[in-house]
Amino acid sequence: MKFSEAYEPVIGLEVHAQLLTESKAFCGCTTKFGNEPNTNVCPICLGMPGVLPVLNKNVVEFVIRMGLATNCRIAPRSIFARKNYFYPDLPKGYQISQYEEPICTGGYVEIDLEDGTRKKIGLTRIHMEEDAGKSIHDQDAQTLMDINRCGGPLIEIVSEPDVRSPREAYLYLYKIRQIVTYLGICDGNMEEGSLRCDANVSVRKKGETSFGTKTEVKNMNSFRNVERAIEFEMNRQLRMLEDGEAVVQETLLWDADKNAAYPMRSKEEAHDYRYFPDPDLVPVLVDEPWIERVKSNLPEHPTTRRDRFISEYSLPWYDANILCEERGIADFFEAEISHLHKDDGAKQKEKIKLVANWVMTSVLRELGQRKIRIEDFSLPTGRLASMIELQVDGTISSRISKELWDEMLESNEDPKVIIEKKGLAQVSDEGAIEKIVNEVLEKNKLQVEKFLSGSERVFGFFVGEVMKATKGKANPTLVNSILKRRLSETVLSK
Amino acid sequence: MQDFFIPSSLIIQEKCCLNDFEALHTQLIAGETSCEKITQAYLRRIEQKKNLHAFLHVFADEAAERARTVDRKLADGTAGPLAGMVIAVKDVICMKGHPVTCGSRMLENFISPYDATVIQRLDAADAVVIGKTNMDEFAMGSSTENSAFGVTLNPMDESRVPGGSSGGSAVAVAASMATTALGSDTGGSIRQPAALCGVVGLKPTYGRVSRYGLVAFASSFDQIGSFGSTVRDVAYVLQTIAGHDPCDSTSADLSVPDYLKALTGDVKGLRVGIPTEYFTSALEAEISGPIMQKVDLLKRHGASIKEISLPHSEYTIATYYILSTAEASSNLARYDGARYGRRAPGVKDLLEMYTQSRSEGFGNEVKRRIMLGTYVLSAGYYEAYYRKGQKVRRLIKQDFDRAFQEVDCLITPTSPTSAFKIG
Ligand SMILES: [Zn+2]
Numbered sequence: 064m065k066f067s068e069a070y071e072p073v074i075g076l077e078v079h080a081q082l083l084t085e086s087k088a089f090c091g092c093t094t095k096f097g098n099e100p101n102t103n104v105c106p107i108c109l110g111m112p113g114v115l116p117v118l119n120k121n122v123v124e125f126v127i128r129m130g131l132a133t134n135c136r137i138a139p140r141s142i143f144a145r146k147n148y149f150y151p152d153l154p155k156g157y158q159i160s161q162y163e164e165p166i167c168t169g170g171y172v173e174i175d176l177e178d179g180t181r182k183k184i185g186l187t188r189i190h191m192e193e194d195a196g197k198s199i200h201d202q203d204a205q206t207l208m209d210i211n212r213c214g215g216p217l218i219e220i221v222s223e224p225d226v227r228s229p230r231e232a233y234l235y236l237y238k239i240r241q242i243v244t245y246l247g248i249c250d251g252n253m254e255e256g257s258l259r260c261d262a263n264v265s266v267r268k269k270g271e272t273s274f275g276t277k278t279e280v281k282n283m284n285s286f287r288n289v290e291r292a293i294e295f296e297m298n299r300q301l302r303m304l305e306d307g308e309a310v311v312q313e314t315l316l317w318d319a320d321k322n323a324a325y326p327m328r329s330k331e332e333a334h335d336y337r338y339f340p341d342p343d344l345v346p347v348l349v350d351e352p353w354i355e356r357v358k359s360n361l362p363e364h365p366t367t368r369r370d371r372f373i374s375e376y377s378l379p380w381y382d383a384n385i386l387c388e389e390r391g392i393a394d395f396f397e398a399e400i401s402h403l404h405k406d407d408g409a410k411q412k413e414k415i416k417l418v419a420n421w422v423m424t425s426v427l428r429e430l431g432q433r434k435i436r437i438e439d440f441s442l443p444t445g446r447l448a449s450m451i452e453l454q455v456d457g458t459i460s461s462r463i464s465k466e467l468w469d470e471m472l473e474s475n476e477d478p479k480v481i482i483e484k485k486g487l488a489q490v491s492d493e494g495a496i497e498k499i500v501n502e503v504l505e506k507n508k509l510q511v512e513k514f515l516s517g518s519e520r521v522f523g524f525f526v527g528e529v530m531k532a533t534k535g536k537a538n539p540t541l542v543n544s545i546l547k548r549r550l551s552e553t554v555l556s557k
Numbered sequence: 558m559q560d561f562f563i564p565s566s567l568i569i570q571e572k573c574c575l576n577d578f579e580a581l582h583t584q585l586i587a588g589e590t591s592c593e594k595i596t597q598a599y600l601r602r603i604e605q606k607k608n609l610h611a612f613l614h615v616f617a618d619e620a621a622e623r624a625r626t627v628d629r630k631l632a633d634g635t636a637g638p639l640a641g642m643v644i645a646v647k648d649v650i651c652m653k654g655h656p657v658t659c660g661s662r663m664l665e666n667f668i669s670p671y672d673a674t675v676i677q678r679l680d681a682a683d684a685v686v687i688g689k690t691n692m693d694e695f696a697m698g699s700s701t702e703n704s705a706f707g708v709t710l711n712p713m714d715e716s717r718v719p720g721g722s723s724g725g726s727a728v729a730v731a732a733s734m735a736t737t738a739l740g741s742d743t744g745g746s747i748r749q750p751a752a753l754c755g756v757v758g759l760k761p762t763y764g765r766v767s768r769y770g771l772v773a774f775a776s777s778f779d780q781i782g783s784f785g786s787t788v789r790d791v792a793y794v795l796q797t798i799a800g801h802d803p804c805d806s807t808s809a810d811l812s813v814p815d816y817l818k819a820l821t822g823d824v825k826g827l828r829v830g831i832p833t834e835y836f837t838s839a840l841e842a843e844i845s846g847p848i849m850q851k852v853d854l855l856k857r858h859g860a861s862i863k864e865i866s867l868p869h870s871e872y873t874i875a876t877y878y879i880l881s882t883a884e885a886s887s888n889l890a891r892y893d894g895a896r897y898g899r900r901a902p903g904v905k906d907l908l909e910m911y912t913q914s915r916s917e918g919f920g921n922e923v924k925r926r927i928m929l930g931t932y933v934l935s936a937g938y939y940e941a942y943y944r945k946g947q948k949v950r951r952l953i954k955q956d957f958d959r960a961f962q963e964v965d966c967l968i969t970p971t972s973p974t975s976a977f978k979i980g
Contacts, residue, residue: 106671110891112664112772113651113673115805145887147934149911156890206907208895337934339943342777342884345806 066305072297073265073274074226075187078239079217080249081194081257082125088193088216089116089159096255100209108214110154115343118143122216123347125248126166126191127357129218132242132364133186135170137354143191143341148334151208152196160219161190162338166347172242173366174234175384184235185223192217218248224263224274229293236260236289241365245390253285260289264296266304275300276310280324283317292317295324368393376400376415385423391437396422402448410455417451425468446471450478458482460489462535491538493545496529499537500545503528504553515554522546575599575733576786578642578793585631585641592631592641596624596685599643603688603734609710611719611728613648614656615688623685630683637683639797644679645735647726648689649696650781651770652676659772660694660704660722663892663899663918673770674805675739675781675798682797687735690725694920695889696741696774698722699749700977703922708979711754717976720750723784727754730784737794738784743774744877745971747782752971758784759791764809766795767802773888775881776807792816825859830964834870844970852968863964867956872949879933879946886930892918 087094090107107114130137144162167189173181196213200206220239226232240258243249250257265277280296283289300310315324365387372383387393399418430437454464459482470481482488490496503525504511514521529542575598584590600617630636649659651669658664693703701709701724709724711717712732719728723740727750730738740747742760751758759782766781773779783794796817801810836845856862894900894914901913933942960967
């Protein structure tokens with residue numbers, strides 16, 4: 064047995080999520096991203112002498128949402144603490160955070176493992192805190208400061224050391240992002256830093272219950288990087304143990320370009336944060352009615368919704384999972400479903416599946432090409448549903464529906480109007496189709512001969528010719544049956 | 558009980574008396590004087606008594622301009638309740654466009670970009686701010702000798718200290734350079750200089766007055782209060798500055814009573830507590846004698862006197878030092894040379910910028926307290942000092958809660974001695 068096979072990694076994750084409140088956590092400044100440096104500032108977030116923080120109530124509202132969605136206990140009373148350290152992007156010389164009495168404790172999230180089973184990852188706590196500013200080191204060895212982000216609202220989600228592989232870490236982070244975006248409390252963008260993840264990694268012999276010495280890995284700014292960095296660190300520790308070395312507790316920075324993690328300088332990590340309760344803020348009191356109100360306004364949990372899509376719409380797990388990945392996509396899908404005419408079981412299922420297929424392919428492709436979010440997709444609600452109805456009732460062929468879709472996106476017009484205008488309606492007049500079939504057979508005597516001598520492939524050629532002659536509008540089922548009949552009649556007549 | 562108040566002693570050659578707001582206001586309303594004349598009288602007085610070094614900044618032109626505005630409002634009948642009051646402000650309270658040095662080299666050239674809530678309220682009530690007063694650096698001290706900008710002298714005896722840290726404000730009132738003055742009190746910084754200068758000083762209950770714009774020393778103790786020549790003058794200021802402020806979460810959301818109406822002079826039935834722990838044999842007769850005379854006076858007017866015990870009194874100073882320095886070490890971290898205030902020139906890296914700027918900017922007393930506060934919060938010492946300090950603080954508070962079930966108020970000495978010699 065390989066050395067590494069006797070070991071397992073023990074991983075805990077700390078995820079910071081930037082909240083989508085309109086103003087910062089403790090002052091009235093906007094949280095808008097991308098403004099000129101140092102314009103979203105005021106004496107409070109600049110840490111001017113004499114200022115005081117006042118808690119933004121929406122920050123509490125948002126963290127309660129997250130706590131409820133992850134099965135946490137919401138503390139009726141929690142307090143803010145100061146985390147003291149010097150850094151130029153920290154104007155007060157301390158960060159307002161929560162330490163001894165956080166607002167959420169003891170929850171869990173469920174992740175979907177690749178073998179189809181679910182696993183619970185415990186949450187130690189979720190707490191509120193404020194963001195720091197940004198240091199920009201320019202080429203002249205000068206450091207410039209941008210305080211815009213400083214004082215922005217964050218929540219930190221701390222997991223139990225329940226994660227057992229880099230893949231599980233990826234899936235956990237993925238689930239956290241799905242939940243925060245569903246709740247509308249964070250945009251979940253890792254590249255822009257609105258979702259940040261640090262990992263605590265250690266390894267131990269399988270079957271052991273105590274933990275090995277852990278290291279902390281930081282600076283992993285994408286989902287892929289989280290998986291790769293943990294993989295790297297896990298293997299590094301295994302190699303050390305295999306060589307009989309001891310793992311040293313330290314903080315490492317992931318370097319995505321070099322595909323490796325390097326220790327931070329010890330001076331940077333030797334922090335005694337001297338936490339103590341912030342005397343400028345009063346305890347956060349959350350009563351039962353507040354929790355109930357938040358609970359009743361909570362959107363459906365993505366996992367619950369996916370399970371419902373499977374049972375209610377008879378969709379395969381794969382489809383339901385893709386549709387529920389983003390709340391906006393799932394909302395779009397369900398809005399279209401609600402515009403379908405009510406039909407009997409089998410037919411309804413067929414239409415729903417068609418809508419699902421259409422969303423998973425054409426809609427997602429369109430969003431990807433235009434680099435927009437579903438919320439910015441301009442197609443009026445119900446258009447896709449009515450297009451599917453027209454396809455199912457035979458007004459248009461499935462081939463034409465693709466043309467109709469493009470036309471719909473272009474003109475934003477109702478599909479019925481477009482069909483009328485462009486003459487896209489399917490030709491289902493048997494006489495007309497038979498006439499065209501006869502013309503095609505007449506024109507292609509050679510191919511008819513081939514067919515009669517057993518070359519079945521030529522059948523497709525005839526269908527193509529008929530479609531070409533009708534600009535794709537001929538009802539394919541009718542074309543098929545008429546062609547078959549006419550060809551067999553030809554055989555008989557020979 | 559008029560004789561209970563500090564007698565008006567300093568009357569200058571103006572037609573009005575400069576240390577009684579009500580007298581000033583009455584003359585003002587009667588048209589016998591103007592706000593501008595009053596302000597000019599104080600400005601002359603400040604000039605005459607310059608040697609006391611009560612003020613760090615005097616806003617002569619601006620105060621005169623403000624006074625003329627108040628005079629116009631008086632003529633229109635739109636003047637606020639403090640029209641005619643000229644007030645000095647301790648240089649630890651922010652005023653937009655003005656320095657707020659906190660008596661420190663660190664903030665020598667710093668100009669505040671905003672007004673403290675108390676300043677907004679005083680402005681709205683038409684008080685005129687005449688200047689900013691000297692203080693112990695960052696309000697740490699009890700003599701005003703710890704100011705980076707020189708000592709302030711006690712007007713009663715110029716060889717003695719005025720007390721501190723709000724020494725400049727106490728002197729401004731005692732020497733009639735302002736009708737009243739704002740100070741801040743963390744561990745006696747209003748009460749003690751008031752006692753040493755012979756004026757009335759009030760530290761309101763924590764939470765009664767907004768701290769927004771008061772440069773923090775120890776946030777859970779700091780409170781803005783006022784000095785005056787009479788209890789009524791102090792009440793006028795409190796009436797204006799008290800009350801909830803949405804900018805200060807620790808300000809109490811309670812209605813503000815009518816303090817002036819409450820000052821009837823009637824003490825019949827008032828239950829007065831004398832905490833025995835405060836009157837030990839070590840207390841000088843010079844201090845205990847006059848206090849007991851006043852206790853007798855209250856008794857003669859119908860108050861009941863009761864000895865009570867505050868058993869944890871002996872721990873108050875140690876507790877105060879642990880908790881206040883802990884908070885101070887964090888509150889003063891923002892003075893790092895990065896954004897405003899003093900930055901040492903010619904430093905080679907970030908760490909040197911911090912250490913040099915702070916070494917140059919802070920005086921010794923401030924450095925001592927930052928070090929002590931950092932220590933009591935450090936890993937390994939937090940439990941033994943900070944957390945224990947918090948527990949003892951709760952016990953001390955319980956002493957007072959129990960005492961106030963038996964009595965309405967306590968009489969204690971403010972300082973164990975009278976004003977001591979400078980140096
Ligand atoms: Zn701000």
